[in-house]
Structure formats: structure tokens, C-alpha cells
Amino acid sequence: xxxxxxxxxxxxxxxxxxxxxxxxxxxxxxxxxxxxxxxxxxxxxxxxxxxxxxxxxxxxxxxxxxxxxxxxxxxxxxxxxxxxxxxxxxxxxxxxxxxxxxxxxxxxxxxxxxxxxxxxxxxxxxxxxxxxxxxxxxxxxxxxxxxxxxxxxxxxxxxxxxxxxxxxxxxxxxxxxxxxxxxxxxxxxxxxxxxxxxxxxxxxxxxxxxxxxxxxxxxxxxxxxxxxxxxxxxxxxxxxxxxxxxxxxxxxxxxxxxxxxxxxxxxxxxxxxxxxxxxxxxxxxxxxxxxxxxxxxxxxxxxxxxxxxxxxxxxxxxxxxxxxxxxxxxxxxxxxxxxxx
Ligand code: NAD
Ligand code: WQD
Numbered sequence: 001x002x003x004x005x006x007x008x009x010x011x012x013x014x015x016x017x018x019x020x021x022x023x024x025x026x027x028x029x030x031x032x033x034x035x036x037x038x039x040x041x042x043x044x045x046x047x048x049x050x051x052x053x054x055x056x057x058x059x060x061x062x063x064x065x066x067x068x069x070x071x072x073x074x075x076x077x078x079x080x081x082x083x084x085x086x087x088x089x090x091x092x093x094x095x096x097x098x099x100x101x102x103x104x105x106x107x108x109x110x111x112x113x114x115x116x117x118x119x120x121x122x123x124x125x126x127x128x129x130x131x132x133x134x135x136x137x138x139x140x141x142x143x144x145x146x147x148x149x150x151x152x153x154x155x156x157x158x159x160x161x162x163x164x165x166x167x168x169x170x171x172x173x174x175x176x177x178x179x180x181x182x183x184x185x186x187x188x189x190x191x192x193x194x195x196x197x198x199x200x201x202x203x204x205x206x207x208x209x210x211x212x213x214x215x216x217x218x219x220x221x222x223x224x225x226x227x228x229x230x231x232x233x234x235x236x237x238x239x240x241x242x243x244x245x246x247x248x249x250x251x252x253x254x255x256x257x258x259x260x261x262x263x264x265x266x267x268x269x270x271x272x273x274x275x276x277x278x279x280x281x282x283x284x285x286x287x288x289x290x291x292x293x294x295x296x297x298x299x300x301x302x303x304x305x306x307x308x309x310x311x312x313x314x315x316x317x318x319x320x321x322x323x324x325x326x327x328x329x330x331x332x333x334x335x336x337x338x339x340x341x
Pocket of ligand 1: 099
């Protein structure tokens with residue numbers, strides 16, 4: 001089976017490509033490298049001992065995309081390509097809607113033209129917005145996220161629903177990721193943010209390696225056990241395997257058409273202070289931090305009800321917080337400058 005992976009050179013994409021190769025899928029990566037490096041693909045190929053077809057291109061470029069569908073017989077698309085910085089999305093919202101919403105529409109149009117109907121979309125826990133109580137479950141209504149980034153994910157989920165209504169051949173899966181962290185256990189691939197990291201784990205890892213002075217913990221006065229925010233952190237390799245499980249699910253259910261959403265998370269909330277402690281334990285060193293003001297838009301706590309994915313996809317997030325920390329550190333300490341070799 002041949003799978004087109006948009007955004008496959010990025011953080012989650014590269015780990016998923018590795019899992020796909022290990023499960024005997026053929027992979028074509030389509031990525032414009034706006035937030036990634038081709039080096040990730042070279043390393044994935046070495047780890048898997050298999051080749052990946054790489055095409056540099058933008059999902060908004062329908063002509064180029066069309067050529068890819070003409071050149072290869074594609075059975076399914078896994079769509080990671082998107083811009084993902086929550087703060088930046090408020091500064092340049094039009095770029096986010098263009099890239100994430102229009103870009104997805106372009107991809108879906110080209111898929112329709114070439115009669116490719118299997119589609120797996122990188123959605124996010126952010127689609128539950130501010131209205132829903134925790135744990136988040138797929139039967140809840142889509143909420144109102146606090147950022148244009150989050151809104152772009154809600155919009156795409158709506159687009160997929162409407163497309164499925166209009167085309168009974170369409171077979172879509174929205175995977176709603178919670179907070180993916182960690183790296184492949186080899187330490188060869190991992191998260192390589194450009195500039196100052198927005199997310200917690202890359203920031204902690206850069207403090208640990210001496211690239212940043214100290215971590216700012218955004219608020220210790222939330223209504224949680226220790227006052228810091230709680231999130232459902234899951235290992236990126238568990239998440240990668242969730243995509244293989246979703247493809248297998250589509251293959252098993254040849255009668256299925258429509259769109260189905262699945263939460264991919266562990267089902268547990270872990271606080272920022274607990275993450276810092278776990279990282280300190282993994283590296284046997286203190287992480288300098290200070291408590292700073294709350295970050296606009298942060299919710300106090302959310303985690304997944306992952307029962308649907310556990311049962312239907314036969315998938316479970318298995319790796320522990322300790323392993324997430326150890327693998328993050330292996331990647332960061334052996335690649336202090338990421339893929340810049
Ligand atoms: P990433 O930035 O590492 O990967 C995204 C990839 O898409 C990059 O390689 C980038 O170069 C590529 N890309 C972006 N715009 C493109 C375009 N127009 N055409 C072609 N390629 C393009 O991000 P990631 O963390 O791997 O996230 C992957 C997906 O998962 C994204 O859709 C993101 O919104 C979603 N997601 C991420 C998280 C998270 O915490 N990392 C959580 C929930 C959902
Ligand atoms: C985690 C916790 C921060 C950095 C984001 C997106 C979400 C999804 C995953 C894509 C929060 C705290 C962070 C720091 C801190 N992405 N923190 N100091 O905000 O839960 O989710 O990524 O879909 O849509 O919003 O993740 O890693 O940024 O933050 O104290 O320097 O760490 O306040 O509580 P978040 P995060």
C-alpha cells in the first residue's frame with residue numbers, strides 16, 4: 001500500500017513515516033520544508049533501512065500535487081502539513097487560514113480528481129475549545145478554540161464533514177492529538193523547533209542542554225493540584241503508531257464511508273511542575289525555572305478520554321512519562337542543534 005504523507009519531514013510526520021515503513025507501507029513524503037529539514041528523512045531511511053520518495057512542494061500548489069497523484073498510485077493520504085504555532089497564528093492569521101484551511105482544501109480537491117478517498121487528518125485537542133469539560137470525548141460538540149491555529153483545525157474538521165456528506169466514497173479519519181512529546185528511542189530523530197520553542201518540552205530540553213537560561217512556568221495559581229496547568233502528554237512514537245492503527249482500521253472497514261474522529265492521548269493529566277521534576281530525574285540535574293505570568297489562552301487542565309481509540313483502533317499509548325523524558329533527552333543531548341549538522 002502506498003501512502004502520501006504531507007508534512008512528513010516534520011516532527012510527528014517523520015516518526016510516523018518510520019512506523020509506516022516498519023509496517024511495510026510504501027511512503028511518499030510531500031513537504032515544503034517551511035518548518036523542517038530533509039535531514040529527518042535521511043535519518044528515517046537509515047533507521048528503517050528503506051527508501052522514502054521525497055517531493056519538495058507546497059500543498060497549495062495543486063498542479064504539483066496533481067503530478068504526484070499522476071506519477072504514483074496512492075492508496076491513502078496522511079495529512080500533517082500545517083503551520084502550528086499558536087501565538088504566531090494570532091499575529092498572522094491569514095497565513096494560518098491560507099496554509100491550514102485552503103491548503104487542505106487544495107489537497108482534498110486533488111484527491112477527489114484522482115479518486116483517492118482514504119484520508120487521515122492531524123487534528124488536535126484544541127478543537128474541544130473552552131466550552132467542554134474534561135475528559136474530552138469525541139461525542140462532544142466542536143468548541144471555540146482561543147487561537148486562529150485552533151480555529152483552522154475546527155474549520156478543516158467541518159470541511160471533512162461536509163465533504164463526506166456530499167461524497168459517499170470519502171473515508172476520513174480525524175486524529176485529535178493531545179500533547180505529543182519525546183523522540184524515537186534511537187535519539188536520531190526528534191522535535192527541532194526553529195527559534196525560541198513555544199512548547200514546554202523543547203524549552204525544558206534546551207534549558208537542560210544550556211541553550212536557554214531558565215524555564216518560565218506560565219502560572220502556578222490555576223485550580224489544579226499544584227497550581228500549574230495539566231496536559232495529556234503522549235509519546236510521539238505511540239502517536240506515530242496511532243496513525244498505523246488508523247490506516248489498518250480503514251483497511252479493515254472497507255464498508256466505511258464518512259468521517260470518524262479519534263482522540264489520541266493517554267487519558268492522564270500531568271502538571272508542568274511534574275514534567276519538570278520528571279525531566280530532572282531523567283537527567284539527574286536541576287532545571288532552573290521561575291514562575292511567570294499565565295500565558296493568554298491556556299486552559300487550566302485537559303486530557304483525553306481515549307476509550308474509542310483503545311477499542312476501535314486497538315491502540316493504546318503505552319510509553320511512560322519517564323520514557324518520554326529519557327527519549328527527549330537522548331535526542332536533545334546528542335543533537336544540541338537539532339538537524340543542523
Ligand atoms: P511540524 O511543523 O514539525 O511539521 C509540519 C510539516 O509540514 C513541516 O515539515 C512543514 O515543513 C510542513 N508544511 C507546513 N506547511 C506546508 C505546506 N503548505 N506545504 C507542504 N508542507 C508544509 O509540526 P508537527 O508537530 O509535526 O505537527 C504535524 C501536524 O500535527 C500539524 O498539522 C499540527 O497542526 C498537528 N498537531 C501537532 C501537535 C503538536 O503538539 N506538535 C498537536 C496537535 C496537532
Ligand atoms: C504545555 C503546558 C503551558 C511552555 C499546544 C497547542 C495545542 C497542541 C499542542 C497543536 C502549558 C506550559 C509551556 C513554557 C510553560 N498543538 N508551558 N512554559 O499549550 O498545551 O498545547 O501544543 O495542535 O493546540 O495549544 O502545549 O507545550 O505549549 O504547553 O509553563 O515555556 O506548559 O502553559 O500549561 P499546549 P505547550
